[in-house]
Amino acid sequence: MALHLARLLHGAGRRVILADTPTRPIAAASKACARYRQLPPPRFEPEAYAEAVEALVRMEGIELAIATCEEVYYLALAWGGRTMPAPLFAPDIDLLAQVHNKHAFIRLAERLGLAVPETVLLNSRDDVEAVRGHSRELVFKPVWSRFASQVLLRPTPDFLDAVQPSPAMPWVAQRFIDGDEISAYAVAREGRLKALALYRSPYRAGRGAGIFFERVEDGAARELVERIVAGSSWTGQISFDLMREANGRVLPLECNPRAVSGLHFFRDPGRFADAVLGDGPEVIPDIIAPQTVRLAMWIYGLPAALRSGDLGRFRKAMRDGQELLDWPGDPAPVKAQWTALAEIAGVAWGQGISLQAASTRDIEWNGPNQLG
Template sequence: MNTKKTVLITGARAPAALHLCRLFHNTGHTVIMADSIPYPLSKVSTSTDYFYEIPSPKWKTNECIHALLSIIQRRNVDVLIPTCEEIFYISRYKEQLSPFCHVFVDDFRKLSLLHNKWDFIQLAANLGWRVPATYRTNNEQDIKTMLYQTADTASFVLKPIFSRFSDKVEFITKEVAIKENMIDKSNYILQEFIQGTQHCSYSIAQSGNVLAHSTYKTEFTAGVGATIAFKPIDHPKIEQFVGHIVKELDFSGQIAFDFIVTENGDAIPIECNPRATSGLHLFDAEIVSAFFHANVNHTLIPKPHSECAIRLAMLVYGLPYVKSKQKRKRWLQVLCSYPDIIYSHTDRKPFFYQFFSMYKLWRESVKHERTILEQTTHDIAWDGEHL
């Protein structure tokens, strides 16, 4: 039996996609990468057998799906694995693609439920989990009542229902919340601020079973929320929550969650990313079997000492940590000791190409008056629009 597969990975711009590309290549599979920008990291990887630039999933959805279908048929693709927010568009049109290959995503209804921060909080609460008190900003009366009943020292998080990388997230006091014009933020939620440390999880699931799982604590970020250094930890309550959600939804695919872990160790879920995230970097080639659902008899977890970091991001976003007496030593320790995610001695081109890719991204962000983080997903993001 021929065990060699042809794998099509979309979102080639993401470091997670590059990591997947290398893992599949190193285990003997043919790897095709695709993206809607011409300068993604994986384009120059020696692990990439073919690269295709495809139309934007967000702005040219039909053309994107047709392009993927053409690649799948031409290259006899066995598995399609989205890694970024193009996953929502691929999921929505999964029926058109599934007859020709296995599409490693769950159905659009589930992904939409999990991606919607309001709906996700309701789901977790209904399943009996403690969640932050959360209010839709279009329910002005409920917000006024809540603010009247809370202490003057209370703090809140104001964020869009659909967002990524903690984009447009604001941390505000009760005084600011009272003065805030919520009418202008109709697609936002106001959430109780919970004191604690952010933790993240990444998992692969099949038919309600968790096949692979990693948890890591957020120490260093790009901007407000995108973690850029990773060290695996064990947290049973997080594992329990992930298993419960996956089982309840009979979920298949990649799924990630953000939590606030309090001083007493309670893990409080705050949002979900039903796609690949950087927790994937903590795994080695063993995780490939989870994508094929082959020979996975127990939940795969990262090996000890599998920490890693995106060193360029550590440098670009490092100034606040350098200025902090409490964090400077730890930042320097992680920068110097954690292996770089992008660099590989057998695949050096992406390391050097990332500087060109970052420059192009910066140029586009300046041209369109967006932040760099906004620019990274401008052509693939899904914010609840009708599809």
């Protein structure tokens, strides 16, 4: 997402400075990157991270800071505790934490008059025992999580023995919704929608992050997004996991206040920048073809196709999907993905975690108690 956003802003005439924790991220190889600065890991060194960010903003004369992933929480904390010379394109930490919390977000949507799936907060083993009898009707997930990590989908009661919630690290039990999943990427300014892409992900890295993206249109989903951004006076990027039931009703499942892959359906730099950063009208997606990262499809999509016996569908997806790393006049990031993957793989090997977990290990935010 950082690469795509950098390309859009660079194409619109902005000077783009990139900063992150890896040594050689993909986006640093792009011609859209005027300079790359490696930062301390905010999850483990939040104060050093805040100091480095402030120094970078001042040294480079940065006029607007934009997050692309879970570093947004650490940036919001830094902006809340320091006098920064440039604005952060995101709400304050209280609102960010509210929507990131999988229980608090549902309560917010409910207060805004939206239909929501029944969602129960689990703070203890007693809370788990109270719902054990109908676990097959529920989805269990940590309040602070990402990429569907640790999700238990309609588990048998014995699987709940592994769920150990606490007030510091609670879980939720949410009614399983049968329907079609829709993902939403949006940008808003002061509660006004400025960009929206709705899409689905038929191929994923495991159960979590999508690696192949197809656009969809859904009026009920759009209305839901509009009501949430207006009701929260949202400024910045925001994304949602939604479920469309057979009767057309769309329910919110969870919220990610950051960029997601729907961003890749925008490729017109001028219109995107005018809408998102200026006073231009809402920008609509200008890409119709499915978007994918072919390397990820070979790593995750092909094994899934072999397990399901649906190689024909996989081959069609590889034919139809447009490589989202491709960009006119900017070929270097395609090659750079191998170096970036090797660095992530090194972290995964050293920590004994998955590639997906390694990709966000330094920046993931698991609630305010992780800093206490």
